[in-house]
Amino acid sequence: MTKPISEETRTLLGEFADTLDARRPTAPMLEPIRLARALVLSEVLHGVGEKAFAAEQDLLAAAPHVRPGQTRGEYAALLRLIAQGAVTVATLDQGDVTVPEPTWCRGHDGLPVNALVDLGHRGPEHRIGGDRQLFVAYLSQYPHGSACAVDLYIEPVSEPDAFDPPGAEGLAAALVEAAGQLRTLALQLAVVRAGEGL
Numbered sequence: 712m713t714k715p716i717s718e719e720t721r722t723l724l725g726e727f728a729d730t731l732d733a734r735r736p737t738a739p740m741l742e743p744i745r746l747a748r749a750l751v752l753s754e755v756l757h758g759v760g761e762k763a764f765a766a767e768q769d770l771l772a773a774a775p776h777v778r779p780g781q782t783r784g785e786y787a788a789l790l791r792l793i794a795q796g797a798v799t800v801a802t803l804d805q806g807d808v809t810v811p812e813p814t815w816c817r818g819h820d821g822l823p824v825n826a827l828v829d830l831g832h833r834g835p836e837h838r839i840g841g842d843r844q845l846f847v848a849y850l851s852q853y854p855h856g857s858a859c860a861v862d863l864y865i866e867p868v869s870e871p872d873a874f875d876p877p878g879a880e881g882l883a884a885a886l887v888e889a890a891g892q893l894r895t896l897a898l899q900l901a902v903v904r905a906g907e908g909l
């Protein structure tokens with residue numbers, strides 16, 4: 712899981728971007744500058760010590776490695792995007808890619824995805840059907856896939872089974888409960904799509 716960015720890191724990312732934009736924004740951005748700036752900004756905020764060290768580590772975790780050919784201005788724009796709520800994900804075909812992170816996404820593990828089209832946002836899992844779990848459902852979006860809209864992914868998880876009368880009644884009750892849960896999630900999906908203009 713990626714760690715959510717703290718308010719302090721957000722502030723430092725903004726200050727970092729300001730310093731890059733203020734001086735030679737068209738010059739190449741360099742990895743040693745990234746490391747040095749993270750140290751300086753953290754120590755200006757906290758003074759030398761443990762707090763500065765922690766702030767520096769958080770800032771370096773949020774600020775991606777510099778890519779060859781990136782200018783200071785381009786890197787500053789990337790930092791501002793991340794401060795606003797974007798996530799950087801490693802892909803095997805295009806290297807590190809930074810995309811806006813929806814508020815409903817539960818985050819990304821550190822593992823690289825095969826291709827940019829496989830980069831997916833995934834919301835928290837909902838167990839559908841009460842005690843008798845029938846489905847798992849979660850919001851899902853592949854922003855660079857063929858269908859880029861947010862969808863509700865619904866996966867059946869119950870196995871075929873034989874039932875006596877109370878058992879069949881229990882399944883019917885679970886299906887009624889599942890229908891209510893799915894209607895609620897469908898409404899939530901409509902709200903999310905409306906918010907994203909999809």
Ligand SMILES: [Zn+2]
Pocket residue numbers: 798812813816817818819831832833
């Ligand atoms: Zn995400």
